[in-house]
Amino acid sequence: MPNAPLSSRSVRRSRRSFTAIALSLSGLVLAGCGSGTTGKASDDNPYGLIQAGTITSATQTGQPPFAYGDDSGKPVGFIVDVTDQAAKRLKLKVDYKSTSVTGALAGLTAGQFDLASSGLGVTAEREKSVSFTKPLFWSTVTVLTTKTGTSGKISDFDGFTGKKVGVVTGSSQEAQLPTLIPKGDPVRFQTQNTAVSQLLNGSIDAFLVGGPDAKEFMKQYKGLRVAVSAPVDHPTSMAVPKGHTALLKALDEQIAAMVEDGTYAKLYRKYFDTEPEPELIKAWPALAAQFPGAK
Known part of the structure; x- marks a missing residue:
């Protein structure tokens, strides 16, 4: 059956709707272009930052x-301190965006960020899309459990077969989980705080997380324990967009300067009570004397 002809009023209404949709789509395209394009290098913006300076x-x-928030919500932590120090030496400011x-x-x-300042594991998969600074830390991977219950007595990876093991989506631990606990039952979370909360209330049996992170949570919650830990095969670093060689080179130079003048060691001792792993010493030989x- 043929469609009934539209009234002139309907046509006007349809035209208005089409115009509104077109303007909306145009705005989205323009917004996408604005947020997806980082700044270009120039005399007043040599590092190609989104916002010069x-x-x-x-x-x-x-x-x-x-990287975590203090009582006021301000970003603090080892990587944040390294970022602030590098930026200060480069005479730049830092605008942190929590995500x-x-x-x-x-x-x-x-192209929404110039840098990612958090504990990012350098993996081959991630290196396909971003570039990493030189190593800032060498970590371990840990299974965190509560002290009570059946999981409180497990002391090896195989013991978590069939158990609900929390992991943060997109983390390096998520990629390690199939190898370390191939028969575990993964439960994914957006944040570490949420995973720890679910661990404490018994919704999951364990949480696979970085070793230093686990220690910090154990300081906050006395009912937590490390069930088992293992070394990792990659460093922890900051990341920049692919192709941003000027910014990457500048950051690496400042990190190297911090290692040489003892600033890095000072920041390291502020947050960690263990000595650097041998792999980090190998990456930065000057740390051996500090x-x-x-080992």
Whole structure:
């Protein structure tokens, strides 16, 4: 049956709707172009920052001791301190934007951030989309459980077969879970704080997380324990968008300067009570004299 002819009033209404939709789509396209294009290098913006003179940096507020929020919500932590120090030496400001791991990495590729300042594990998969600074830390991976209940007595990875194991979406631990606990029951969370909360209330049996992060949560919640830990095969670093070689080179130069003048060691001792792993010493030989107790 043929469609009934539209009235002149309907035509006008349809035209208005089409115009509104077109304007809306146009706005989205323009917004996408604006948020997806980082600044171009120039005399007054040599690092190609989104905003000249300011590093727009993605960070987290629930990843102690690398990046977390203080009582006022201000970003603090080891990686934040390193970022602030590097920016100060480059005579730049830092504008922190709190997001998740996946949000930070996606934002870098979309041109929404100049830098990701949190404890990011350097993995081959991530290196396909972003570029990493030289190593800032070498971590471990830990299974965190409560002290009570059946999981409180497990002391090896195999013991978590069939158990609900929490992991943060997009984290390096998510990628390690199938290898470490191949028969575990993964439960994914957007933030570490949420995962710890669910662990404490018994909704999950364990939480696979970085070793330093686990220690910080154990300080906050006395009912938590480390069931088992293992070394990782990659460093922890900051990340920049692909192709931003000027910013990457400048950050690496400042990190190297901090290692040489002892600033890095001072920041390290502020947040960690263990000596650097041998792999980090190998990456930065000057640290050997600053941490004589390191292996």
